[in-house]
Amino acid sequence: MDNTVIDAHNISKIYNKENIPVYAVNNVHLHVEKGEFTALVGPSGSGKTTLLNLIGGLDLPDEGSITINGEDITRMSPNELIDFRLKNIGFVFQSFNLIPVLTAKENVEFIMQLQGIDLGKREQRIHVLFDQIGLSDKLESRPSQLSGGQQQRVAVARALASKPKFILADEPTANLDSQSANNLLDIMYKLNQEEHMTFLFSTHDQRVIDRAKRVITLVDGRIVSDTASQILPA
Amino acid sequence: MMILIMAWRNIWRNKSRSFVIILSVALGLFAGIMVQALYKGMMRDRIKSLIYTEVGHLQIHENEFKKEYEPSLYLQQLPSLIQQIKQTPQVKAFATRSIAQGMLASTTGSSGIQMNGINPEQENVVSALKNKLIAGSGFQNQKKNQLLIGKKLAKKMKLEVGNKIVLTCTDQEGNMVSGAYRIAGIFQSSNSMWDERNVFVQQDDLNDMLGIAGESHEIVILLHQDELTLTTQQKLQNQFKKLEIETWQELSPETDLMVSAVDITSYIIIGIILFALAFGIINTMLMAILERTREIGMMMALGMNKLQLFSLVLLETTFLTIGGVPIGYSSAWLLSTYLHKYGLNWESMGEEMMRSFGFSTTIYPEFPTDKIAGTIIFVLITAFISCLYPAIKALQLQPVEALRK
Numbered sequence: 101m102d103n104t105v106i107d108a109h110n111i112s113k114i115y116n117k118e119n120i121p122v123y124a125v126n127n128v129h130l131h132v133e134k135g136e137f138t139a140l141v142g143p144s145g146s147g148k149t150t151l152l153n154l155i156g157g158l159d160l161p162d163e164g165s166i167t168i169n170g171e172d173i174t175r176m177s178p179n180e181l182i183d184f185r186l187k188n189i190g191f192v193f194q195s196f197n198l199i200p201v202l203t204a205k206e207n208v209e210f211i212m213q214l215q216g217i218d219l220g221k222r223e224q225r226i227h228v229l230f231d232q233i234g235l236s237d238k239l240e241s242r243p244s245q246l247s248g249g250q251q252q253r254v255a256v257a258r259a260l261a262s263k264p265k266f267i268l269a270d271e272p273t274a275n276l277d278s279q280s281a282n283n284l285l286d287i288m289y290k291l292n293q294e295e296h297m298t299f300l301f302s303t304h305d306q307r308v309i310d311r312a313k314r315v316i317t318l319v320d321g322r323i324v325s326d327t328a329s330q331i332l333p334a
Numbered sequence: 335m336m337i338l339i340m341a342w343r344n345i346w347r348n349k350s351r352s353f354v355i356i357l358s359v360a361l362g363l364f365a366g367i368m369v370q371a372l373y374k375g376m377m378r379d380r381i382k383s384l385i386y387t388e389v390g391h392l393q394i395h396e397n398e399f400k401k402e403y404e405p406s407l408y409l410q411q412l413p414s415l416i417q418q419i420k421q422t423p424q425v426k427a428f429a430t431r432s433i434a435q436g437m438l439a440s441t442t443g444s445s446g447i448q449m450n451g452i453n454p455e456q457e458n459v460v461s462a463l464k465n466k467l468i469a470g471s472g473f474q475n476q477k478k479n480q481l482l483i484g485k486k487l488a489k490k491m492k493l494e495v496g497n498k499i500v501l502t503c504t505d506q507e508g509n510m511v512s513g514a515y516r517i518a519g520i521f522q523s524s525n526s527m528w529d530e531r532n533v534f535v536q537q538d539d540l541n542d543m544l545g546i547a548g549e550s551h552e553i554v555i556l557l558h559q560d561e562l563t564l565t566t567q568q569k570l571q572n573q574f575k576k577l578e579i580e581t582w583q584e585l586s587p588e589t590d591l592m593v594s595a596v597d598i599t600s601y602i603i604i605g606i607i608l609f610a611l612a613f614g615i616i617n618t619m620l621m622a623i624l625e626r627t628r629e630i631g632m633m634m635a636l637g638m639n640k641l642q643l644f645s646l647v648l649l650e651t652t653f654l655t656i657g658g659v660p661i662g663y664s665s666a667w668l669l670s671t672y673l674h675k676y677g678l679n680w681e682s683m684g685e686e687m688m689r690s691f692g693f694s695t696t697i698y699p700e701f702p703t704d705k706i707a708g709t710i711i712f713v714l715i716t717a718f719i720s721c722l723y724p725a726i727k728a729l730q731l732q733p734v735e736a737l738r739k
């Protein structure tokens with residue numbers, strides 16, 4: 101059985117083509133299998149966000165193709181892509197993840213509603229999810245009433261809601277103190293271990309890097325190293 | 335469903351901005367309704383004064399009379415006609431008149447006029463002549479050759495109550511005849527042009543001059559209700575096929591024309607108001623969208639499609655608009671009801687101008703019940719169209735760029 105979830109082939113993203121071209125992503129090959137817990141690392145401006153956006157179908161590569169779960173997303177129409185993202189990919193952004201006028205519960209429920217999941221299932225899943233992120237008592241809180249770490253945990257719950265093929269997280273801990281960052285990583289790691297949820301997250305935080313099973317390093321848009329972590333986390 | 339909740343809560347995010355939209359919708363609707371209320375009041379007032387002080391509901395003449403005002407074309411079957419009119423239940427009152435075109439001459443000059451030979455008692459009922467007197471005591475019963483002239487003509491010819499003037503016209507055989515009259519009063523109607531062209535004498539005096547004793551050229555009929563005009567016209571016309579029987583609309587086509595012209599003007603004014611409203615909504619909604627660029631980008635990234643995003647913007651606009659409608663509606667209702675009772679005085683706007691168009695200087699606005707639904711729909715359509723541009727701007731956002739902001 102083929103376990104490939106992401107297969108990016110020769111992809112490049114070039115900005116500023118007319119003047120001095122900037123290769124934000126330069127001829128990248130990336131293969132991710134189900135159950136991976138992979139960190140994308142590199143200095144600021146190395147192309148982490150651009151690469152995650154390409155894989156997430158938020159942006160189209162200038163060269164190469166990206167296959168998610170066997171489907172070539174570079175050939176999809178914009179509307180097909182929206183629907184594909186909704187059903188197959190979970191997103192956690194660096195900040196500003198939640199809709200401020202909705203409660204934590206509604207933020208998660210909203211995405212499930214867009215996915216067409218019926219009320220009964222939604223309620224059930226929301227309870228499971230909030231239990232997993234340890235925020236069962238914050239269901240009715242607005243994002244502004246939650247700490248940064250709590251907001252990111254809700255974002256993880258939301259990304260999980262649709263049972264996506266994988267979750268992309270772009271520097272999810274960048275704005276968190278170390279305890280909250282650790283806490284978020286714990287939750288992500290647990291989901292990876294217990295539910296085999298595939299995570300691909302970017303970071304330049306060494307403590308986060310240490311917990312990844314695989315570390316891909318980007319410099320100037322190129323992959324310069326791709327290593328399985330020696331120390332497997334407990 | 336969640337979109338509905340989001341739209342509702344988004345309105346409360348920037349209360350003062352939402353309040354501005356609600357207020358502009360209310361103001362737009364208020365102004366739109368008030369313009370129509372004023373016009374409706376003005377037109378109703380104009381029609382009332384046309385009917386009750388000028389032409390009556392119906393007028394009867396010999397067929398050819400009004401072409402040349404030939405004195406010999408008096409009503410042929412007068413007694414049976416009057417008999418019939420008296421027996422018609424819809425008729426409230428009537429008056430007989432003799433009419434001649436001629437000239438009024440004083441020591442200082444002369445002016446072309448129409449002489450209206452009338453019976454004061456009848457005329458007080460049918461055209462409220464007594465109420466129009468602003469100087470002099472009017473016709474004294476026994477005296478002969480008394481005359482009432484309009485304020486405008488009196489001013490133009492520098493005439494006063496008590497002055498003597500000479501009226502000249504042709505009699506029924508075509509001879510020039512004239513008579514000396516003394517001014518017994520000066521009248522003023524709400525139509526100054528009419529005042530300049532018309533003088534009143536007693537019917538017997540004029541008939542003497544014209545040589546048609548006991549006859550009349552015109553019968554004016556006042557009905558119990560305006561709505562009876564057409565049916566009564568039909569009924570009388572069937573009985574007197576050869577006579578010309580005209581309704582007030584036929585007698586004053588310019589009033590009919592004015593009503594439709596005023597309708598058009600009021601639509602233009604409403605159009606301008608709605609245009610301003612549209613700009614307010616476009617501006618405000620655009621600001622609301624720009625402020626939420628990142629949020630919208632995030633929602634699109636997660637998989638919210640264009641239709642859902644569009645619905646969100648549309649719903650927000652709809653909530654704001656619907657918030658404004660009852661405020662605008664009720665304030666317009668209150669003000670127009672108040673003014674309907676107490677009147678709105680336009681004196682400062684130029685009494686002369688109003689009078690020259692046949693309007694009185696106090697307007698009693700009338701709530702335009704028949705046009706409310708249409709006006710509200712216009713406001714809603716305007717709001718809908720105005721939110722299209724901001725909505726399109728939102729749809730054009732690229733999630734990647736929006737998220738980088």
Ligand SMILES: Nc1ncnc2c1ncn2[C@@H]1O[C@H](COP(=O)(O)OP(=O)(O)O)[C@@H](O)[C@H]1O
Pocket residue numbers: 115116122123124142143144145146147148149150151
């Ligand atoms: N919209 C854009 N236009 C031009 N250059 C861009 C744009 N987005 C990113 N870049 C450039 O692409 C490179 C990679 O950026 P990014 O993917 O954000 O890196 P990272 O997330 O690792 O910090 C940078 O040099 C950045 O300036």
Ligand SMILES: [Mg+2]
Pocket residue numbers: 148149150270271
């Ligand atoms: Mg980045």
